[in-house]
Amino acid sequence: MEEQLAELAAQVAAIESKGNLTNTMFAELYYYLTIPLMIIIHAGFLAYEMGASRAKNALSSGVKNILAFAFVIPAFYFFGWWVYWGFPTGFSFSAGPNGISGAEYANSIAWAWGPSAEFMGPNTEDQIDGVFWGAFALFAATTASIFSGAVIERIQTVGFVILAIILGGFSWTLGAAWGWHSDGWLIQQWGVHDFGAAGLVHAIAAFFALGVLINLGPRIGKFNPDGTANDIAGHNLPFTATGLMLIVVGFWGFLMGCLVVGGEAWSWSGNWNTIYGTPSNLSALSFNILMAVGGGIIGAWAFTRDPFWMMSGALAGLISTASGLDIYWPSLTFLIAISAGILLKPAASILENMGIDDAVGAVTVHGTMGVYGMLLLGIFASGYPALGEAAAFSGDAVPTISFIGQLVGIVVFVHIGFITGYVPSLILKMLGMLRVPEAVEIAGLDTVKVPAQAYPEGIAVSPPAST
């Protein structure tokens, strides 16, 4: 009898071990797949920007976008990952209540040299850190792509790349450390909730772009002497609209990466959670993402009938609801997204009337809608606990979501973005590294510096074949 029991126990242990291994491999694969999905965001931004450029600048816009991706990834490897783990408690670099933050912790896992190097390269006993790093590196690259579209057709390549490195490696990462990391002071002290990164990715990237746009100035011909604006149409609207749809596809991967898989040593619980340790799951995302995309398109269609703004409306719908995709009721998500789609074009016009030439509406779509979404969550979700039961918190009671807390979060994110965009771009301007010369802008950037042609045969219409 004892032998049978022992054999049974061994079999149960073996089954349990296999089950754990399956869960572990699922978790690793889950985050691994968010990476190629998020690269689709970049494919989308690439098409979007090139289509929104005039034909004479189409390839240079593409070169710029591709380089943003290429340089932000190593920047996030060299120092961005450290910023995320080192900064959550602010500039004290001390450890937070969950014990996974501060300079000492970041030094132990996030430098690509010294003792922490074992977590920053191939390691048979650490199968997840590289996957987490990859997903976060793609969040970083997304911020650079958001910024990239706003400054097309007149920014210098290297100056742009330097700014993209600052944004992807530091600016958004600082926002994520403060408003996403469970030890982040914005969560611990103010109950900030930004599940899908409306503020800490979209608004930071957008206000970074705004800071740069002020120093960069508008494209030649954008504004008349009396201050009125001219429309500078891109050369390929179908390409732009398709790119926007690809961005929407990629955001499924982005938002997948905002959930924490259960059942692992690093998980919050045995089930799905948000990055804050609060409950949510793929079902919540599925309901709300689809309703947000549909609502945003409908709202923009109702107001503009323009495919560019309709697809921008899809993004606006997603961004305006991103902070609460984990807890919104789908019909409410739909209504908020419709309102975002309706507000989009007027909000872009206000920015244009202020003399800002945002070539693709990035500041409005990502910034205005990010702010709008975070504030709405403060109204609708007021009172929701901002941290899950497994997360430690610094005060006596668990911090809760509030309008004031969300407002504080927004003020912080906007300032992070704007200051880290404005100051470096001002320095680049003084160094002559920000804007291309006027003659180059008039001739077209492709003609001057790209050793290839976008349309060597023009865009000819072929006659039908004879039968």
Added chain:
Amino acid sequence: MGFPFEQGTWEGVSGAIFMGFGTATPGIFTLIAIVVSVVLLAVGQKTEAAKYRDHK
């Protein structure tokens, strides 16, 4: 709408967690969403038909 549970933490919470759970608000929002969809479609049809009339 606030947290739909009495305690101020997630401890012991399971099941539906969306805003307004347990009240009439989810149904109200759904009704509003349906009405808005129908109204926008009707307005869309009206403006589209007007454009067709202009090109007769």
